[in-house]
Amino acid sequence: MINEQIRDREVRVIGADGTQLGIMSAREAFKLAQEAELDLVKIAPTAKPPVCKIIDYGKYRYEMARKEKEARKKQKTVEIKEVRLSPNIESNDLNTKINAARKFITKGDKVKVSLRFRGREMAHVQNSKHILDDFAEALSEIATVEKAPKMEGRSMTMVLAEKR
Template identity: 40%
Template sequence: MITGGDNIATKDIRVNEEIRVKEVRLVDENGKQLGVVNVREAIQMARERGYDLVEVAPNTNPPVCRIMDYGKYKYQLEKKTSSKKTSTVKEIKIRPQISDHDLQLKVKHIKRFLEDGNKARVTLFFRGREIVHSETGMKIFDKIKALLIGFAHKIEQEPRLEGNTMSMIIAPGKD
């Protein structure tokens, strides 16, 4: 288990001979405190056990170092920072008189957004008196749902009318 130093970039971490202090507070590979030890002795202990001496809390006095596998520690830090990818909401705009071909093209875009891990907001705009026929918009959203059948997705927000627009949000994943 990694303790401390999780927010440090991997290039800022000092290992073995890169540690430039005389004494360090040493923690072994099992998390047991070994007290304040000379840095050369700590490096020797780490090597005897087949590990590296890694500085996990450089700003304390004396710095805290841990006996661990540095490659594994570095991998876990990189994995933690790369897993913070946020999904964005991509928007598709359509009109009530959209043709079947154009609708299929828009659905193709929605599928691509979902494959990339993003959400898709489908917004249908009504102009003037088109709003009187809001059931036309619902039919278009039903067509979109039908075209997405068999594709991994879930409807996060069902179609709803807000002013002169109707929108629906589709998220990646199972329904």
């Protein structure tokens, strides 16, 4: 809120140079802002009493937008990549999948490893859990198991994330 929009009975006012001007009515604070040819901006509406500052509103909005843009730039999105395996996978194929997962993890992504069961393979689910355990063991130096192997429908999944 700025200028006339501030309807509070009392506000704590901070001057243009950053000095505390004390607690006064919103009208008095607005008059002080007009005399300085600046705006009265409510910067802490939840405080008791609310804190208002005498500043140039356009400049204030520009600074806030710049800070927000800077924060967004530093933010990193983590993607979840999926590696699909089957219960009767050969060791060379497993190594290829492990190398693909290693590449994803070193890039900073999480890896969802899913072991898909089809038809008769559903009868031997417990015998296949060791494949996911071996997968996690092979990547143990760079990754940790974020979500342990668990059955979800016809597939067993686990999630690996980069070690901190």
